[in-house]
Amino acid sequence: MNIPKKLSIAIDGPAASGKSTTARLLAKKLGYIYIDTGAMYRAATLAVLKKGINPEDSKNAGKAVAESEISIKIILQEQHTFLDGEDVSKKIRTPEIDRNISVIATNTDIRKIMVAQQQRLAEQGGVVMDGRDIGTVVLPDADLKVFMIASIEARAQRRLQDQAEHNLTLQEIKDDIERRDFADMNRSDGPLKKAEDARELDNSNLSIDDQVDQIYKWVNELIA
Ligand code: CDP
Numbered sequence: 001m002n003i004p005k006k007l008s009i010a011i012d013g014p015a016a017s018g019k020s021t022t023a024r025l026l027a028k029k030l031g032y033i034y035i036d037t038g039a040m041y042r043a044a045t046l047a048v049l050k051k052g053i054n055p056e057d058s059k060n061a062g063k064a065v066a067e068s069e070i071s072i073k074i075i076l077q078e079q080h081t082f083l084d085g086e087d088v089s090k091k092i093r094t095p096e097i098d099r100n101i102s103v104i105a106t107n108t109d110i111r112k113i114m115v116a117q118q119q120r121l122a123e124q125g126g127v128v129m130d131g132r133d134i135g136t137v138v139l140p141d142a143d144l145k146v147f148m149i150a151s152i153e154a155r156a157q158r159r160l161q162d163q164a165e166h167n168l169t170l171q172e173i174k175d176d177i178e179r180r181d182f183a184d185m186n187r188s189d190g191p192l193k194k195a196e197d198a199r200e201l202d203n204s205n206l207s208i209d210d211q212v213d214q215i216y217k218w219v220n221e222l223i224a
Helices: 019-030 037-050 058-066 095-106 108-121 134-138 152-162 170-186 208-223
Strands: 008-012 033-036 070-075 078-083 127-131 144-149 199-202
Touching (some): 008 019, 008 134, 019 127, 019 208, 033 070, 033 078, 037 078, 058 095, 095 108, 108 134, 127 134, 144 208
Parallel strands (some): 008 144
8 A cells, every 4th residue: 555645735825814723624634743833933023022122123133032942842732832941822822922023024034043943843744834935935845835815804803703812903903914914925035925836725705624625635636
């Protein structure tokens, strides 16, 4: 019997487009490792803020991240993010991190560190990795590249539900998503961009299960 090759799957797309949930469930279904690269940039942002460094101070922000240990671990099938040994999975999902992350994600020194670490994590294959530059920079040779999009309305509604405890209005969430997307698309290093060979998936009107099934179908076509 042929053992199917373990693929590398890249899922990119704008903020709150449902990448993480889809990627996590897809990885579970395939028995692959799921890597949420956004969580790593979030932990890098927390590392800089915790040290009292202004994120705009690119040299010292880069140094703070280089001196921090960011790691991810799967515990009970959920990805947990660690900063210097502390589980920061909750602390990285706050409006404060959202406000500061775009500057950190534009920092070339920090992107270099993140990309190298992500490439090491994906070395063995059998990974589903989601982010902004996975198909273009981190895994340009990925077996399958998906670019997920959804209307701003659908994305803001989903984030409103996910972040109910932060009491943000729908408009505040929309503004934050649009501001982050603009910054992500317009930076010179690793901008948010659909790779030429990526398949686009508009999930504005799809359930999570439908999205996972569609990508799972593409994976099976590739394996066959
Ligand atoms: O969950 P959400 O879509 O809001 O964002 P995320 O995936 O957690 O990523 C948060 C931020 O990290 C993004 O807005 C990007 O600025 C940055 N990021 C990046 O620059 N490159 C990646 N590969 C992943 C995230």
